[in-house]
Every structure is written in structure tokens, then in C-alpha cells.
Amino acid sequence: MRSSVLLRxxxxxxxxxxxxxTDESAYDRYVAHLRKTHRDAQVPSRREFERxxxxxxxxxxxxxxxxC
Amino acid sequence: MRTANVRxxxxxxLVALVGAAxxxxxxxxxxxxxxxxxxxxxxLGSYAIxxxxxxxxxxxxxLKVDGTRATPAERLNNGIDFHPTDRRxxxxxxxxxxxxxxxLVGPVLAAQMGYLPGTVWIIAGxxxxxxxxxxxxxxxSTRRDGRSLGQMAREExxxxxxxxxxxxxxxxxxxxxxxxxxxxxxALAASPWGTFSIAMTIPIALLMxxxxxxxxxxxxxxxxxIGVALLLLALVAGRWVAESSWAGTFTLAPSxxxxxxxxxxxxxxxxxxxxxxxxxxxxxxxxxxxxxxLLALGVVxxxxxxxxxxxxxxxxxxxxxxFAGSLFPFVFITIACGALSGFHSLIxxxxxxKMIQKETQVRMIGYGSMLMESSVAIMALVAASIIxxxxxxxxxxxxxxxxxxxxxxSQAVTGWGYHISPADLAQAAKNVEESTLLxxxxxxxxxxxxxxxxxxxxxxxxxxxxWYHFAIMFEALFILTALxxxxxxxxxxxxxxxxxxxxxxxxxxxxPGLVITSAAVCALWGYFLWVGVHEPLGGINQxxxxxxxxxxxxxxxxxxxxxxxxxxxxxxxxxxxxxIPLAWDATVTLTASYQKVFSSDPKVGFFKQRSVxxxxxxxxxxxxxxxxxxxxxxxxxxxxxxxxxxAVLAVLIVVVIADALRVCIRHIRRPALSSLSESPYVExxxxxxxxxxxxxxxxxxxxxxxVGTAAPGD
Numbered sequence: 001m002r003s004s005v006l007l008r009x010x011x012x013x014x015x016x017x018x019x020x021x022t023d024e025s026a027y028d029r030y031v032a033h034l035r036k037t038h039r040d041a042q043v044p045s046r047r048e049f050e051r052x053x054x055x056x057x058x059x060x061x062x063x064x065x066x067x068c
Numbered sequence: 069m070r071t072a073n074v075r076x077x078x079x080x081x082l083v084a085l086v087g088a089a090x091x092x093x094x095x096x097x098x099x100x101x102x103x104x105x106x107x108x109x110x111x112l113g114s115y116a117i118x119x120x121x122x123x124x125x126x127x128x129x130x131l132k133v134d135g136t137r138a139t140p141a142e143r144l145n146n147g148i149d150f151h152p153t154d155r156r157x158x159x160x161x162x163x164x165x166x167x168x169x170x171x172l173v174g175p176v177l178a179a180q181m182g183y184l185p186g187t188v189w190i191i192a193g194x195x196x197x198x199x200x201x202x203x204x205x206x207x208x209s210t211r212r213d214g215r216s217l218g219q220m221a222r223e224e225x226x227x228x229x230x231x232x233x234x235x236x237x238x239x240x241x242x243x244x245x246x247x248x249x250x251x252x253x254x255a256l257a258a259s260p261w262g263t264f265s266i267a268m269t270i271p272i273a274l275l276m277x278x279x280x281x282x283x284x285x286x287x288x289x290x291x292x293x294i295g296v297a298l299l300l301l302a303l304v305a306g307r308w309v310a311e312s313s314w315a316g317t318f319t320l321a322p323s324x325x326x327x328x329x330x331x332x333x334x335x336x337x338x339x340x341x342x343x344x345x346x347x348x349x350x351x352x353x354x355x356x357x358x359x360x361x362l363l364a365l366g367v368v369x370x371x372x373x374x375x376x377x378x379x380x381x382x383x384x385x386x387x388x389x390x391f392a393g394s395l396f397p398f399v400f401i402t403i404a405c406g407a408l409s410g411f412h413s414l415i416x417x418x419x420x421x422k423m424i425q426k427e428t429q430v431r432m433i434g435y436g437s438m439l440m441e442s443s444v445a446i447m448a449l450v451a452a453s454i455i456x457x458x459x460x461x462x463x464x465x466x467x468x469x470x471x472x473x474x475x476x477x478s479q480a481v482t483g484w485g486y487h488i489s490p491a492d493l494a495q496a497a498k499n500v501e502e503s504t505l506l507x508x509x510x511x512x513x514x515x516x517x518x519x520x521x522x523x524x525x526x527x528x529x530x531x532x533x534x535w536y537h538f539a540i541m542f543e544a545l546f547i548l549t550a551l552x553x554x555x556x557x558x559x560x561x562x563x564x565x566x567x568x569x570x571x572x573x574x575x576x577x578x579x580p581g582l583v584i585t586s587a588a589v590c591a592l593w594g595y596f597l598w599v600g601v602h603e604p605l606g607g608i609n610q611x612x613x614x615x616x617x618x619x620x621x622x623x624x625x626x627x628x629x630x631x632x633x634x635x636x637x638x639x640x641x642x643x644x645x646x647x648i649p650l651a652w653d654a655t656v657t658l659t660a661s662y663q664k665v666f667s668s669d670p671k672v673g674f675f676k677q678r679s680v681x682x683x684x685x686x687x688x689x690x691x692x693x694x695x696x697x698x699x700x701x702x703x704x705x706x707x708x709x710x711x712x713x714x715a716v717l718a719v720l721i722v723v724v725i726a727d728a729l730r731v732c733i734r735h736i737r738r739p740a741l742s743s744l745s746e747s748p749y750v751e752x753x754x755x756x757x758x759x760x761x762x763x764x765x766x767x768x769x770x771x772x773x774x775v776g777t778a779a780p781g782d
Contacts, residue, residue: 020157022288022350026148033147050285053148054342059576061556062216062418063149064349066165066549 026053080120087113094184094378101373104450107183108367111191111446115439118195123435126200130634130642131207133427138752140213141423150214152754153423155432159760161423163437164353165415166202167360169248169512169547170405170619171441175449176511176518177612178402179460180390182379183453185399190449193400193407194442197649201408201623202416203434204630204646209417210427211746216418221629221724223745224636229727233625234561236720237414240618241558242589243713244411245333246596247615248547248554250607251510253325253597255540258503260318261306262537263325266544267318268302269351270332276347288350295351296358303541307533310501322601329551330594337555337586345552352546359542363447363519370525376453376460381485389465389484390509391612392671397659401616406445408653410622412438413629428758436760451518452511458488459496459505463514466606467507468693477506500536509608512543551593558589599706604699605677610710613664617717620657624721627653628728635732636742643732654725661718665711674711678704 019025027046034041044052057063090110093102127133141152153161178186209215215223218237222230256262276295280286309318320328336344386394391402405411416434424433452460461484462470462477470480474490481488497505500520505513516539523535560576562585567574573581600607627650634643667673670680681703684691694700735742755773757766 017157017160018289020154021160022292022353024286024288027286029151030147033145033151047285050280051342054340054346056148057346058341061553061560062414064165064419065414065553065557066168066349066546 080117083113083116085113087117089113094187098378101375102378103371103373104367104454105371107187107374107446107450110187111443114191114195115443118199119431119435119439122195123199123203123431126203126435126645127428127431130639130645131204131430133207133430134749135426135428135758136752137427138750138754139210139424139427140421140747141425142752142754143747143750144213144422149419150422152425152756155425155429155756156760158420158423158425158429158433159437160357162415162420162433163440164356165419166409166412166437167356167441167444168405168550169251169543170409170411171445172448172515172543173251173511174403174405174616175445176452176514177390177464177608178399179376179449179452180380180388180464181383181395181399182377183374183449184378185383185395186403186449187446189399189403190407190442190445193403194438197623197627197652198406198408198412198442199435199438200646200649201410201626201630202412202438203430204634205413205626206416206420206424206434207427207430208630208633210421210424210430212421213747214418214421217413217626217629220417220633221625224629224632225724225728225731229628229724229731232720232723232727233629234565236618236621236625236717236724238558238561238565239713239717239720240410240622241554241561242592243596243611243615243618245551245554245558245593246600247608247611248550249326249329249333249593249597250600250611251512252329252544252547253322253601254508254510254608255512255516255544256320256325257322258319259540260315261310261501261533262540262544263318263320264309264314265299265302265306265537265541266548268305269299269348269541269545269548270344272298272302273344273347273351276351277343280347281342291347292350292354295347296354299351299355299541299545303534303537306537307501323598326594326597326601329597330590332548333551333555333593334586334590336552337559337590338583345549345556348545348549348552352549355542355545359539360444360447363451363522364443366519366522366526367447367450370522372450372454372522372525374450374453375455376457380457386669387671389461389469389609391609392669393613393660393663397656397663398613398616400656401613401620401660403445404616404619404623406442406448408620408623408649409441410619410624410626413622413626425754425756426752426758429756432759448515448518451515451522453518454521455514455518456488456492456496458486459493459517460514461486462488462493463505463508463517464511464608465507466509466609466693468604468606470506472506474506499532501533502536507606509606511608512540515543516540555586555589555593558593559585562589599709602702603706604694604703605706610706613660614710614713614717617657617660617664617714620653620660621717621721624650624653624657625724628724632728632731633744636735636744637746640736650725654721657721658718661714661721664714665718674707674714678707678711681707 027049030049031043034043086109090106090113093106094110141150144150175186218233221233272295276291279291382388383395458481461481470477474493477493478488478490516536519539520532520535524532563573563576563581572578600611603610627646630646631643631650663672664674668676670677681691681700685700690700694703755770
């Protein structure tokens, strides 16, 4: 019983970390942010949001640049 | 103020003893085989002490990080690029952004001087210079809403220093891309296995891009898993291709690879980000973190023995075949990433400060990530030092020095005091299923041999060739991504510069401008790549010192900005924290450029080299290693370009430092004249621990914060 709880917690932790590190959680975060700060703003669909994100990178390639 | 308890005194004494034991064994053993375990002990012991004491001292006494002050992530939170990010996630982000091919290549080349000089510089350099630079830049950029290094240089030093910083950043980008591409060419030339698996990364990335754009937007973790699985399949398939009738199609000469790489760089950088760049980036980040973790595990499990000398004769004589010049200053510019890397200041300003939750976390993110990168450099040094030194020199000397047959190479290596039989050289190539390992300069193949040695100790020798190509693929993957991303950043800088003169260029999405500037950037790094491949004296031998000088130049800019800011923000008595690393970095870089320009040794000094070859041309003679009059002219042209470039870089360093010094002196004399563009204080409303493991007080604070703010039913 105890170990299964620990295991489930570990899996949840890993899943959370992977989603955060890969920025897969970016959409959820943005929606949460929008709901909290601009209650009546239109929430974009995930597809629209992801497009907006790559367009931003397109405009300024220094976003997310990596080092040698 | 908390007094130290007995337990922590005991723990830190033990850590100090482990580090000291590592250093003693490394320092005292001569002529006997030393286990890599001692190198790791010295590194980890020193890192722990430095993080616990020096970094903490800088954070609290010098920078006076303020946990109650809201960071840009909190104040300007827009849910996209400004948002408070969990410190453990940000550590991963920042580390993945700063660590790339750099810490893997430099230490391998520097191993020609023996493992000891590299080890000392990597560890001492990171503790006192590299990690300090990263943390201090991160701190000051956080106080300035995540301003970039260039902006900070312009605002805090002046337009002159700012312009020099801008030109330096552009020059460095070009040289960096040229040298990285050269590393790839040397690893993939005449290797159908490697070339096929790297070529396959392009369709894999396109597929991933399509998946993310059309099929399932934003599902990055699952698409990365699919990508990695396909990548491993491509790696296995590479062997089948190499053994099939297709092998000829993928066996490419260096000059053919140059054309392909430049074409790839150009096309990739004008395609939309979602098609190639973004998916490649996910793939290489996944592979990077995975492989580095595997390598750390492999080194710790296998604990291989170092076969390289602690200090070789090349260190004092300065006539090494990998790169010319003596230990001082050339070890310190050859190893940049892992010890002190100017490039990191571009990540520590700009991206990371917009995501940091608390000022108190700059120690963990800035200093901590750099210590992690330094440990990657130590692993690369281990990998280069455990292979037979004879093989190491045969792999890293240009073909002008060792010839093109195993017999010649064996003789040349014997002449340097190391022994490897022609049969052993041939066998080493056969073990990794390559046609030859002679003159595979650039560091990547050597690292791959070392990595395959370590991994096959754990998994058995039958997988040796697989691990070799795995390591090549891993490096080539993120170098190709860097070519794409770097060309875009270079283009952006060029558009910015040209926009001041020709208006339409200012609009970064103006298509003709975009294509012209991309082509210009590709042509520039393509030129260095072409020169490197056709250089009779060896491309890496000639170009790597310039790359090192330019990277350390950027570090000088970053450290000059930091020192100026310390002085201007009333921390004059602590200015030595970045002032001493700046003085050291300037000494090293200026000495290296001075020698590269003025040395009377034709192996080191570019202009001496030029005149020796020019005199021979005038006399109608062909000097080895040149084989024809054409080669002779190539050497003369290249030496002139390289010499002028070294001189220009040195002048830029002097300009930036002199301008920074002027601002500092003016501030000390008349403080009223200087302005500090720091964002005003806003009180923070969030709580977050400073370090990886929360202290008892931080847990308590967090618990109280949750109770205080949670709305009922929330």
C-alpha cells in the first residue's frame, strides 16, 4: 500500500518534470495566466497558441538560443 | 547568523578531504597509471566546496541577493517568456542551453599537453571565473528586466564599448559556426555509417515538425520519444547501409560535405522555425541530457585508467601537432566551455532572467549549472586521456604531419615519443568500423573512441562500433542544430546592423533582406569551413586558437560589464570578484593573440608563417606540408586572414576594457555623473526556496504562504 503510493507519487513527479522541461505545459500555463489576469479575454486554442509561440521565435531568433 | 553545527563541520571536512585526496594523487603520480576516479574526486570535492562557500559568499555578501524583491518573471509575467519557473526546471533549461559541443571538444584537444593542465584549468577556471561570470551576469540581468549583454554594455559602459561588444558577438558567431562545422566534416568524411545516420535526422525532424504542427500541437514529450526511437533506428540502420551497396552514396569527401553543410545551413535557416529548428532542438536536448547522464554513469562504473601523461613535453616545447604554442596561454584558450565561456553570458542575460522565481536562486541556476557543465568537460578530458596516447596523436595530428598511411603515422608518432604499431592503428579503426582514424581532427572522433571504450567496458566489446557512432551522432546532432540556430542569430545581428544604413533591413521579416543576410552569414562561416578543410597545415590546428581567442573575448566583455556594474552599484571593494578573472582572461587572450600575430616561430605566428611561405614562393620552392604551388598560395592567403583576424579581436578586447575602465574611474572620481539603469524595487508576493533542497525555514515559509493566500474551495 505504502510503496504503491510512493511509486505513484514518483511517476507523477517525473511526468511533471518532463512536461515542464520540454515546455509541453506552456499552453496550460498560458491559459491559467490568461484566466487569472484577463478574465474576459478570449482563450486561444492549443493549435493557435503553439503557432503563436513558434512565430515569436521566428521573429526573434535569440529566443531559446543555445550555446556551443 | 547561524553558527555551524557539528554535523555540517564533519560533512564539509570529509568533502574537503575527498577533494584534497584527488588533487594529491593527481599531483604526485608520475609515470604510473592513475585511475580516473581521482580526477572525479578532485573535481566533485572542489565543486562542492566552491558552491557551498565561495558562491554563497558572492551571492549574500557581494551581490546581496534579495529574496523579498520581485524578479522580472513575477513582475512582468505574461505566461509565455516571462513566467516564474520552478528552480529545478530552470536548472535543466539553463544547463541544456549552456552545454553543447564546446565542453566536449576543447578538453579533448587540450589533452595534447597531458591531462593535468586541463584538469587544473577546468576546475580552477570554473570556480573562480566561469561560474562567477554566469552567476553575476544572471544577477545583473535579472535586476534589469532580463536585458541582453549587448544592451547592458551599451547602457552601462557606453555606445563605444557597446558597439565593440556587438561586433565581437557577431565575429564570434561566425568563427564558432565555421569551427563547429569543421568538427562535423572531420567526423563524417569517408564515414558512410555516420553520414547516413546524420542525414536521417533531417527527415526525422521534418516528421516531428509536421506532427507538432498539424497532428498533435504541443505534445512535445511524446514526439520527442518517437524522434529518439527513430534516431536509434537510423543509427542501427547506418551499419546496414555501410555494409550494403549504398555505402558509396554516403561516403563523401570533405569538400562535398562542405557544400552540403553550407546548403543545409542556408535552407534550414530560412525555413519556418516549426519545420526543422524546433523539432531538432527537442531531439538534441533529449539526446544531450540522456547521453551526458549515461556518460557520467559509465565513467563512475568503469572507472577507467588514464593512459595519457600527466604533462607531455609539448606543454613546454610548444610544438604540439594538435595546436601549436606552449601551455601558457594556449591551454587556457583551447578549453573555454567548461572553465570560462563568454557565450554563457548570452544565455545568463536574456532568456534565463525572465524565468527565475527569486534572486536568491542565482547561485543554484548560474553557478550550479556552470559547475555541471564543468563536470561534462572533465568527463571529456577523461575520455580523451584513457585512449592510447599513440592513437590520440595519430587521430589529432593533421595529415601534413603524419602522412596518410598507418606506417607513416606510426613512425611520426614514434618520433614524438609515443608508440603504436601500424597494425594497432588499423585495428583501432576496424574496431569502430571506420576505414581510417588517422587525422580525424576536431575532437569529436577522439571523444567518440573514448566514449565507446567506456561504454563497451560496461556493455561488452561487441557494441563498440555502435557506441562510437552513437557518440558521433550525438555531437553532430547538436552541432547541426547550432548551425541552423546560429545562422539565424547571426542574420538577426546583421539585419540589426544593416538596418541603420539601409532602412528596409530593419524589418526583420522583410523576405529579400532575410534571404540576403542569411546567405551572407552562411557564406562567411562557409568560407572558414572551406578554408579549414583545404588548409594544408590542418584546419583545426590553424582555426581553433582563433575560436578560443574569440570566445574568451566575449568572456572579457561579460566580465568587464560585471566589474563596471559592481563598481557603479557601490560594490567597489568587491570589484575583484570579477576584476581578477577579467585581468586573467585579458592576459591570456592578449598574450595568445600577441603570439599569434608577432611570434617568430612560424608554427605559432601567422605573419611569420606567411613570410616563410611567401619567401619560398618567390624562390620557386614548395615547403612541406604543402604539396604544390597552389597549396603554398593557400597557406599565404589563410595566414594573412587568420593573422588580421587575431589582431582585430585583440583590438576589440582592448577597446572594451579601456572603455569599461574609463567608466569605472569616472564613477570613483565623480559618482554623480554615472547613472545606473536598475529596475525599481517591487516587493515579491511569491515564496520559493533558494537551493535545490529547501531548508526547514523555507518549508515553513512556504506552508504559511499557502495557508495565507489560498481562497476557500480553490
